Amino acid sequence: xxxxxxxxxxxxxxxxxxxxxxxxxxxxxxxxxxxxxxxxxxxxxxxxxxxxxxxxxxxxxxxxxxxxxxxxxxxxxxxxxxxxxxxxxxxxxxxxxxxxxxxxxxxxxxxxxxxxxxxxxxxxxxxxxxxxxxxxxxxxxxxxxxxxxxxxxxxxxxxxxxxxxxxxxxxxxxxxxxxxxxxxxxxxxxxxxxxxxxxxxxxxxxxxxxxxxxxxxxxxxxxxxxxxxxxxxxxxxxxxxxxxxxxxxxxxxxxxxxxxxxxxxxxxxxxxxxxxxxxxxxxxxxxxxxxxxxxxxxxxxxxxxxxxxxxxxxxxxxxxxxxxxxxxxxxxxxxxxxxxxxxxxxxxxxxx
Amino acid sequence: xxxxxxxxxxxxxxxxxxxxxxxxxxxxxxxxxxxxxxxxxxxxxxxxxxxxxxxxxxxxxxxxxxxxxxxxxxxxxxxxxxxxxxxxxxxxxxxxxxxx
Numbered sequence: 001x002x003x004x005x006x007x008x009x010x011x012x013x014x015x016x017x018x019x020x021x022x023x024x025x026x027x028x029x030x031x032x033x034x035x036x037x038x039x040x041x042x043x044x045x046x047x048x049x050x051x052x053x054x055x056x057x058x059x060x061x062x063x064x065x066x067x068x069x070x071x072x073x074x075x076x077x078x079x080x081x082x083x084x085x086x087x088x089x090x091x092x093x094x095x096x097x098x099x100x101x102x103x104x105x106x107x108x109x110x111x112x113x114x115x116x117x118x119x120x121x122x123x124x125x126x127x128x129x130x131x132x133x134x135x136x137x138x139x140x141x142x143x144x145x146x147x148x149x150x151x152x153x154x155x156x157x158x159x160x161x162x163x164x165x166x167x168x169x170x171x172x173x174x175x176x177x178x179x180x181x182x183x184x185x186x187x188x189x190x191x192x193x194x195x196x197x198x199x200x201x202x203x204x205x206x207x208x209x210x211x212x213x214x215x216x217x218x219x220x221x222x223x224x225x226x227x228x229x230x231x232x233x234x235x236x237x238x239x240x241x242x243x244x245x246x247x248x249x250x251x252x253x254x255x256x257x258x259x260x261x262x263x264x265x266x267x268x269x270x271x272x273x274x275x276x277x278x279x280x281x282x283x284x285x286x287x288x289x290x291x292x293x294x295x296x297x298x299x300x301x302x303x304x305x306x307x308x309x310x311x312x313x314x315x316x317x318x319x320x321x322x323x324x325x326x327x328x329x330x331x332x333x334x335x336x337x338x339x340x341x342x343x344x345x346x347x348x349x350x351x352x
Numbered sequence: 353x354x355x356x357x358x359x360x361x362x363x364x365x366x367x368x369x370x371x372x373x374x375x376x377x378x379x380x381x382x383x384x385x386x387x388x389x390x391x392x393x394x395x396x397x398x399x400x401x402x403x404x405x406x407x408x409x410x411x412x413x414x415x416x417x418x419x420x421x422x423x424x425x426x427x428x429x430x431x432x433x434x435x436x437x438x439x440x441x442x443x444x445x446x447x448x449x450x451x452x
Binding site: 058098328329 | 386389393433435
């Protein structure tokens with residue numbers, strides 16, 4: 001199931017990856033595409049509250065060394081067995097990113113291993129490709145922090161469409177706060193379960209703008225309308241969850257289809273925390289089947305932020321010559337997916 | 353703001369507030385590791401300047417800022433990262449700190 005990527009002969013490459021760009025803290029170890037360990041600890045806030053950078057950074061600082069130890073123990077790997085230390089350089093929240101990077105830089109120096117700053121989005125893409133075996137898909141990357149439609153072309157992961165304001169996951173998370181839906185295990189998961197019991201489709205503003213999407217409008221509409229719809233018994237909380245999902249997911253399916261038509265693609269890969277949502281996968285599947293295409297998705301181990309995905313992207317980067325000198329290892333809240341030179345795929349998208 | 357004339361006086365005298373922190377390490381190598389972990393990220397606010405250097409076995413950090421509250425914020429978050437660096441060394445560093 002885990003295919004080796006042309007590594008008969010050379011010594012196996014083991015990479016440890018550190019992820020902490022939002023409220024999930026993960027450390028994962030990968031050896032030639034095999035996940036040896038992937039522990040994670042999530043900062044969960046009370047219902048009605050989101051997570052703020054300072055508190056999230058404190059959470060990561062409190063747990064990172066334990067999660068790192070777990071990663072080594074579960075993988076049965078010693079520091080000397082590791083070839084490269086990868087970490088999330090960005091994009092994401094500043095203080096949590098730096099808290100994680102400081103530990104990665106420290107162990108890289110203590111263990112005398114090369115350091116590699118990874119783009120978080122590319123971590124999702126590379127883990128998705130690895131786990132699902134999708135060859136050259138159009139990628140829908142959807143999470144609390146990001147919403148992009150991406151396709152590989154000539155050494156770059158190019159952004160074909162994206163949100164012009166907030167991420168779809170951010171829209172869902174903030175709506176959950178309005179209804180005081182629990183954030184455990186995640187607000188999106190709980191919205192999904194409630195939506196399954198929804199029956200009535202409320203008309204909500206639809207925000208597709210060409211290749212791009214906009215969620216601010218639908219969020220402010222539903223934030224304003226929710227209480228009066230509930231009070232007047234025109235809708236239940238389940239109906240609101242159902243209606244919001246149906247609308248935002250239809251928007252995502254539309255811009256994904258547009259990109260597929262552009263690229264002539266027969267594969268769709270859904271990555272990011274919102275990619276766990278089975279209704280989204282189902283709706284995408286219906287569109288794909290109509291085009292004779294196939295949908296690929298991962299389970300919550302890999303669609304939700306995790307360390308192994310950073311290690312996997314790090315593995316690809318490291319084996320094709322990337323290294324990050326300390327002076328260039330600063331973290332950044334903004335880091336476009338198309339800024340990275342994809343040295344590990346050739347011009348036709350095949351692995352190098 | 354009532355203190356605007358004081359502020360102007362401070363600025364005219366280039367009276368930036370400054371603070372120096374010295375952190376001793378068991379070896380120069382470990383001080384250099386701490387430097388390596390803590391120098392790369394720039395201060396998010398441009399008015400705050402952070403300069404790190406290693407002197408023998410000590411990590412020396414100099415902060416300058418035009419206002420005390422900015423100094424406090426920068427210093428506070430630096431101490432958190434310094435603490436992480438030291439805890440990481442204690443847990444994952446060599447058994448003999450001279451051995452790095």
